[in-house]
Amino acid sequence: ENEEVKQSLVRFMDQLAAENVKRDQSWGWNMTSDPCKDKWKGVSCDLRLQSVKKVVLDELNLTGVLDIGSICKASSLFVFSLVKNDVVGLISGEIGNCKRLTHLYLNGNKLSGHLPDSLTQLSSLKRFDISNNNFSGKVPDLSRISGLLTFLVQNNQLSGEIPKLDFSNLMQFNVSNNNFSGPLPDVKGRFSAESWSGNPQLCGESISKACPSTSPSSPSTPRSNDSSRKLFLIYSGYAVLGLIILLVVAFILVGERKPREDKTDVAGKGVYAYASSIYDESKITVHKSEYSASSDESRVTMSPLVVLRSPTALALRFEDLLRAPAELLGKGKHGSLYKVTLDNGATTLAVKRIKDWRVTSRDFKRRMQRLHRARHPNILPSVAYYSSNQEKLVVYEYQPNGSLSRLIQGPENVEAFEWGSRLNVAATLAEALAYMHEELREDGIAHGNLKSTNILFNNNMDPCITEYGLMVLDSKDPSSNNSQSNSFENNDSDPAQVFRSFKADIYGFGVILLELVTGKLVTNNGFELVQWVNSVVREEWTVEVFERGLILDGASEERLMILLQIALKCVNPNPYERPDINQVALVINALKDEEDKSSFYQ
């Protein structure tokens, strides 16, 4: 860390009034030592970048005030935890510097005062726990933090309406025992009544308390008021009617004078307006490009693109997509992938053209809409899709930071992929897959083609699973325990087929784990890698399996071995013997916690 950051960190610790804590030589947090090299108390670093990654100061009897602006000077901070101390106040400072902060745990202190507005700037935040403190006032609008998984603020004195949040990914939520008031947000009973309890002024269906009617009419209103309101309504009715007639006449006159405008030119109308307007039209005309339909004509007629979310400020249009420069990134068994550049390079998309998917447009659309609703921060959402009888396209945002496959097998000069980060990736992916399996089991939609080229790193370098649900097992293929095919004939409702496709994901995940621990190249759906690992383990040379660099870097052999055992269970040739993803996620997350603890306290 540079001197300025170090100074801020020392200031941060001084504010915590840590003098009542015995600080021995190993404590650090002074200007004469280095947070990373000298392993300051509670500090973990990115070994390659030598930057502070985590600060965990749980249960250390710390008092004083929390100068969050100073700790945020370490802009590479991911995790900040100050659980169960006696800290009383919060100085908000430049909290926005903590751009990469994903975990903020302040629970179990005596923190009071208002929450700073700058919290809204923590756009990477996933876990937020300030429960069991004395915070008061309103919670700032956090609805733009789209990846929030945990929001725990119970046992404070917070007030105002229930804060604005993006509820779509939230898994843990509790606002109980505060002074919140007003109606509950519409979250369809996803959280138990206890999560809201202890807020006497809250109302809503989920807590069986009707909200007071907002209608202004009341029996005690004087009669004269009533009649004047009636008169006002009558006159406004006439005025609106007059205005409508005027507009219709003006519209007809203008229509007669002007030549007909291009129907599809609706840029600026907003993506959703555009999507629905073209969706209602039965057909639009587009120019053929390299990755458009296989017809030889230069102009072909197609059904429209359905836009789910737009990565650009303007509406995403199919014509633009087809006309834009496209670069072929890959041509596999299941289709091709193109990098498409729009708006003179301002927007880059990845367009997957799926080969031979025999699914009706109706079923495809239903599947894509269902996938769109099951959102998770580590699952890359599709931006748009297109379906005709000959063609299925799915559009994603282009992720410039490469895939997991590239990171594992990349040349020596790409950044070292250390053991802690590998375990982190494994735990994140397991959690994301567990979430999707839970959400989509009833619909029978598994990933279908889980492999390390389909794990991409987003702008925060968080791993994201892409192409979820775009492949389906071929029930007629006897070797389909782990091979995928698009011979899809709406088998989502066949329980045996659904079972096998979910278990094929477990196999795919097992191969990814093997890649992470061995650092070896995968070919043929990982079949050779699985064979090789099994043969080495059979000969009891298990340690030889692990990538040498990991052991040399001091990765825990015990934890490597546990991860290997999980991987081998996942790639069991018998799908019935493969574990459930929830069990897998649980064990890997426990491993990760252990790893985190050992690196915090070593």
Ligand SMILES: Nc1ncnc2c1ncn2[C@@H]1O[C@H](COP(=O)(O)OP(=O)(O)OP(=O)(O)O)[C@@H](O)[C@H]1O
């Ligand atoms: N949204 C994206 N942004 C950036 N790169 C991507 C994106 N989606 C895929 N890629 C990368 O593009 C390359 C080609 O993708 P493609 O999907 O064709 O490969 P594949 O996953 O090996 O094949 P298939 O999915 O047909 O089995 C892969 O290296 C993949 O990591």
